[in-house]
Amino acid sequence: MHGGKSTQAARASNSTIDDGPFPADLNGSNITYPWPVKLYRFESQGQPLEMAFMDVPPSGQAASHEAAPIAVLLHGRNFCAATWQDTTSNLSAAGYRVVIPDQVGFCKSSKPAGYQFSLHQLALNTHNLLTVVAPNTTATVIGHSLGGMLAARYALMYPSSTAALVLANPIGLEDWKAVGVPYQAIETTLEGERASTYASIRGYEQATYYLGLWAAAYDVWVNMLVNVYQGSQGGAFAADQALVVDMVLTQPVVYEFGLIRPRTLLLIGEKDTTAIGKQWSPPEVQARLGRYDVLGKKAAAVIPRSTYVGFPDLGHAPQIQDPARFHKALMKWLTE
Numbered sequence: 001m002h003g004g005k006s007t008q009a010a011r012a013s014n015s016t017i018d019d020g021p022f023p024a025d026l027n028g029s030n031i032t033y034p035w036p037v038k039l040y041r042f043e044s045q046g047q048p049l050e051m052a053f054m055d056v057p058p059s060g061q062a063a064s065h066e067a068a069p070i071a072v073l074l075h076g077r078n079f080c081a082a083t084w085q086d087t088t089s090n091l092s093a094a095g096y097r098v099v100i101p102d103q104v105g106f107c108k109s110s111k112p113a114g115y116q117f118s119l120h121q122l123a124l125n126t127h128n129l130l131t132v133v134a135p136n137t138t139a140t141v142i143g144h145s146l147g148g149m150l151a152a153r154y155a156l157m158y159p160s161s162t163a164a165l166v167l168a169n170p171i172g173l174e175d176w177k178a179v180g181v182p183y184q185a186i187e188t189t190l191e192g193e194r195a196s197t198y199a200s201i202r203g204y205e206q207a208t209y210y211l212g213l214w215a216a217a218y219d220v221w222v223n224m225l226v227n228v229y230q231g232s233q234g235g236a237f238a239a240d241q242a243l244v245v246d247m248v249l250t251q252p253v254v255y256e257f258g259l260i261r262p263r264t265l266l267l268i269g270e271k272d273t274t275a276i277g278k279q280w281s282p283p284e285v286q287a288r289l290g291r292y293d294v295l296g297k298k299a300a301a302v303i304p305r306s307t308y309v310g311f312p313d314l315g316h317a318p319q320i321q322d323p324a325r326f327h328k329a330l331m332k333w334l335t336e
Contacts (some may be wrong), residue, residue: 015042017132026052026108028233031224033082037108040129044104045115051129052108053101054081059092068097069163070134072126074154075100076145076171076317077244078205080107080228083221087142087319090327094334099139101129103150105240107224111233115240117247119153126150127158138163140334141262144319145171145274146244152253152260159261166330168267169316171274173295175252180285181277189245193238196229198222208274209316218320249276254299263305265333267326268296269314292316307333 018039024030026037033054040051058068071091073084081100088098102109103122130139140163143151148170155162177183202222206214228237275290293310300308309329311318319326 015040015128015132017041025232027110028231028237029080029108029224029228030231031080031082031107031227033108034085035088040101040132042125042128044121044125045112047110047112047115049104049110049112051101051104051110051125052081053099053129054088055133056088056092056098056100058095058097068095070130070137070139071096071098072130072139072141073098073100074126074141074143074147074151075102075106076147077241077248078201078225079145079147079221080224082107082224083320086323087327087330090331094331096140097134099130099133101126105237105244107228111236111240113236113239115243117240117243119150119247119251119253120157122150123154123157126154127161130161140164140166142166142168142330143170144168145316146248148172149248149253152257155260155262155264156253156256162262164334165260165262165264166267166333167264167299168319168326169269169272169274169292170266171248171276172253173292173299174275174289175254176249176275176277176289178252179289181249181275181281181289183249184277184280186242186246190239190242193229193241193245194235196226196238198226201225205317208272210321211271211315221320245276257299257302258304260303261305264303264307265330266296266300266303266306266308267318267329268292268308268310269316269318269321270296270310270312271314272316274316309333 035054035056037052081102084100091098138161141151141154148167149172155165270293272292273290278286278289300306314321
């Protein structure tokens, strides 16, 4: 464990918040984040773990910001907390306190061996973190991609702690295995994870996220991910990511959309075609997967108290591809 003064005791006696300072290479990532990083230290599944996060106060306010409304931002599988920089700035300017964690197994957080990854476990970890840093408060939960699938699970598990739910191109709008995606052994997925390079990651993101286009700004996020794959804990990261792929493929949330209680906003880049397992599926299955222009509206029709905003010309990451339009829609809904 890293050094540093424990500034706040968690509910459990073995859980603390650590303000640092930390080494440049924190759990296998040496990318500099836009705001100070803290560590939530806790025990899970018999292992001592570290969950890195940023806790950003409302703009112009001091560090003591307990009265501000809270937003928690949940990153996607090919992202880290830092990719929420623009969204965090918009929320902070609107008076929100913003908590942005790296989930266990990702980026600057612990990469445990033998961890049983589940959406329920990650939601529990996130809820416990929020309980420590902001006791007795509700949060607006905003998730993108895998973070959207996790956000939906969080809202189902903790409806009274969820003030509002925002799903930005979430995965999990369909049950891929029910649509025909064959199961792939974790060992096979791990081989692909170990082979990840700048070229393979950019190729996937360029085709799926940005519709074949590319901008220099996108390189920042590709390199952030490559930094972890090729970093000091790259092997552990690849192993955890293989388990994460298995998690999202085998733990559908779509069947429970009708049970979501908080008011919900879906922000959908309608040209998105993301689908877990598409690359190893037969062509006839690939052709019917990942139709976000259809799936987003279908989800909105099932989720009670939902609002749908579609971006007909955007892909999987609308908050990066067209941040001005994305944040205009987000902030308008939040203030309604």
